Amino acid sequence: RVWSKRGSVVAKAMVTKRIKPLTCDGKIVHIVGIPLHWGFTGAAKKGFGPNMLTPFVGDANIETPEYEAFL
Numbered sequence: 001r002v003w004s005k006r007g008s009v010v011a012k013a014m015v016t017k018r019i020k021p022l023t024c025d026g027k028i029v030h031i032v033g034i035p036l037h038w039g040f041t042g043a044a045k046k047g048f049g050p051n052m053l054t055p056f057v058g059d060a061n062i063e064t065p066e067y068e069a070f071l
Contacts, residue, residue: 002032007052009034 001010011034022029034053058064 002034002053004053006055009052 001008003009019031019033022031
């Protein structure tokens with residue numbers, strides 16, 4: 001289960017050594033990657049993607065959603 005203040009999703013995990021943890025302000029922070037565009041393959045249920053976890057905010061200049069990259 002992955003959660004934020006906005007919502008939660010249940011996902012299968014694949015733990016690898018490819019993505020290394022970060023050190024932020026002296027604390028080790030682990031990274032979670034959730035596929036965003038797999039709906040066409042049937043691998044994701046409608047409405048249960050990473051958008052459930054992220055803020056609904058966009059960049060006013062280029063209209064890129066903030067959920068493309070956030071901590």
